[in-house]
Amino acid sequence: MITHPEKVLFPDxxxxxxxxxxxxxxxxxxxxxxIRGRPITMERFPAGIEKKGFIQKDVSKGFPxxxxxxxxxxxxxxxGESVHYPLVGDARSLVWLANQNSVTPHVWISRVPKxxxxxxxxxxxxxxxxxxxxxxxxxxxxxxxxxxxGLPSYVxxxxxxxxxxxxxxxxxxxxxxxxxxxxxxGAVLVKRHPHIxxxxxxxxxxxxxxxxxxxxxxPGATFxxxxxxxxxxxxxxSAPCTWAELEEGTVGPRTFTLRTMAARIGEVGELxxxxxxxxxxxxxxxxxxxxxxxxxxxxxxxxxSTRRPVxxxxxxxxxxxxxxxxxxxxxx
Numbered sequence: 001m002i003t004h005p006e007k008v009l010f011p012d013x014x015x016x017x018x019x020x021x022x023x024x025x026x027x028x029x030x031x032x033x034x035i036r037g038r039p040i041t042m043e044r045f046p047a048g049i050e051k052k053g054f055i056q057k058d059v060s061k062g063f064p065x066x067x068x069x070x071x072x073x074x075x076x077x078x079x080g081e082s083v084h085y086p087l088v089g090d091a092r093s094l095v096w097l098a099n100q101n102s103v104t105p106h107v108w109i110s111r112v113p114k115x116x117x118x119x120x121x122x123x124x125x126x127x128x129x130x131x132x133x134x135x136x137x138x139x140x141x142x143x144x145x146x147x148x149x150g151l152p153s154y155v156x157x158x159x160x161x162x163x164x165x166x167x168x169x170x171x172x173x174x175x176x177x178x179x180x181x182x183x184x185x186g187a188v189l190v191k192r193h194p195h196i197x198x199x200x201x202x203x204x205x206x207x208x209x210x211x212x213x214x215x216x217x218x219p220g221a222t223f224x225x226x227x228x229x230x231x232x233x234x235x236x237x238s239a240p241c242t243w244a245e246l247e248e249g250t251v252g253p254r255t256f257t258l259r260t261m262a263a264r265i266g267e268v269g270e271l272x273x274x275x276x277x278x279x280x281x282x283x284x285x286x287x288x289x290x291x292x293x294x295x296x297x298x299x300x301x302x303x304x305s306t307r308r309p310v311x312x313x314x315x316x317x318x319x320x321x322x323x324x325x326x327x328x329x330x331x332x
Contacts, residue, residue: 002017002018002021002095002099003099004017005017005018005021006018007048007101008048009045009048009049009101009103010048010049010233010234010235011048011049011050012233012234013233013234013235013259015235015258015259017098017099017101019258020098020103020229020235020258021095021098021099023098023229023258023261024091024094024095024097024098024229025091025094025095026262027227027261027265028090028091028094028095029091030227030265030270031094031225031226031227031228032088032089032090032091032094034225034226034227034272034275035088035105035107035225035226036087036088036089036111037087037089037111037112038087038088038107038108038109038110038111038225039057039070039072039085039086039087039107039108039112039115040085040086040087040088040097040105040106040107040225041055041056041057041085041105041106041107041222042055042056042057042086042097042100042102042104042105042106043055043102043103043104043105043106043231044056044100044101044102044103045101045103045231046101049103049231049232049233053103053231056102057083057085058083058084058085059084059085059086060083060084063086064096066092067086067087067093067096068086068087068088068089068093069084069085069086069087070084070085070087070112070115071083071084072084072085072115072220075220087112088105103229103230103231104224104225104228104229104230104231105224105225105228106222106223106224106225106228107222107223107225108220108221108222109121109122109178109216109217109221109223110171110175111171114171115219116174116175116219117171117172117173117174117175118169118171118173118175118178118217119168119169119170119171119279120166120167120168120169121166121167121169121178121181121182121217121282122164122165122166122167122182122214122216122217122223123142123164123165123166123182123185123186123212123213123214123216124158124162124164124212124213124214124216124223125138125139125142125158125162125163125164125165125210125211125212125213126161126162126210126211126213127161127162127210127211128203128206128207128208128209128210128211129208130161131208132249132252134196134210135162135163135210135253136246136247136249137193137196138189138193138196138197138210138212139155139163139165139246140243140246140247141189141192141193141197142165142185142189142212143155143165143243145185145188145189145192146165146167146185149185149284149285149288149289150284150285151167151280151282151285152167152168152278152280153165153166153167153243154166154167154168154240154271154272154275155240155241155242155243155246156226156238156239156240156241157236157237157238157239157241157251157252157253157254157255157256158224158230158238158253159224159228159229159230159232159236159237159238159239159253159254159256160224160230160232160236160238160253160254161253162210162253163246163253164223164224164238167280167282168275168276168278168279168280169279169280169281169282170279170280170281171279172281173281173282173283175217175218175219177282177286178217178282179214179217179218179219180286181282181285181286181289182214182216182217183199183214183217183301183302183305184286184289184290184292184293184298184301185214185289186199186212186214186301186305187199187293187297187298187301188289188292188293189212190212190301191292191293191297195209196209196210197209197210197212198210198211198212198304199211199212199214199301199304199305200304200305200307201304201305201306201307201308202307202308202309205304205307214305215305224238225238226238226239226240226272227239227240227261229258230254232254234254234257235257235258235259236253236254236255236256236257236258237256237257237258237261239255239256239261239264240270240271240272241255241271242268242271
């Protein structure tokens with residue numbers, strides 16, 4: 001049962017919670033195969049997107065007994081402290097999240113029970129300014145490098161400012177190896193396109209360049225799930241698109257919306273339906289990538305991506321450690 005379906009979550013377009021829940025229910029058959037088994041962080045907006053929302057990871061209290069969860073050791077917590085992340089394996093779970101005013105589910109790049117072995121590698125292109133041509137050039141540069149390394153790539157709109165480019169993996173490499181591959185690939189991209197790309201974490205140091213965010217591949221990091229609604233005016237969707245559409249400039253980061261996705265899916269279907277058939281190893285690609293950077297270039301790239309404003313310095317977060325994955329027991 002949807003509570004308060006009349007509540008307006010997107011004031012600019014009068015999109016209600018009922019409409020949000022209906023969208024997720026309709027898109028569930030396409031979305032769930034991509035997010036099943038992935039720990040989810042909810043981005044919730046109880047008063048609508050024009051009011052302050054909040055991020056929620058833990059669902060240990062006040063949640064239905066049938067909601068599947070995974071218990072993960074808490075970063076920087078005391079011994080024994082953990083977070084119970086929700087998992088989505090069916091439409092009921094997905095709609096339940098939306099009924100909690102969770103506009104966007106953010107997911108890990110790995111699945112239970114192998115949380116230390118990602119089955120995705122993600123490049124998040126984050127522009128500093130609106131520049132469609134530079135953004136298109138950046139995305140195609142990522143594809144060109146991955147093609148050169150013999151790797152398949154899939155692209156989706158972020159629903160925000162940029163594009164997400166994914167490599168489907170066979171799940172054999174550990175998280176450290178996947179992150180290092182992504183980071184080194186980002187360094188090669190910046191080396192080839194220094195005027196439009198950067199790995200500078202500090203926004204003030206990026207200028208007008210596009211940030212190649214490979215931090216989405218760190219343990220416990222997340223990215224907006226495919227087909228997810230984003231908390232922006234018009235309810236844009238993080239939707240699959242084709243490389244041809246990107247090349248032609250017919251698709252931008254916020255082209256598809258909650259109210260246009262039914263027609264979009266009716267026209268193109270599920271563009272990522274063959275992803276599982278194209279899962280690959282990074283072993284050979286990593287070896288080739290090593291020849292494209294000097295030690296000095298690799299060190300500078302690492303320094304750029306880990307620099308922090310002095311006032312915001314904090315201890316480096318420790319990787320999350322999975323402990324177990326079980327459906328929750330009924331509350332008594």
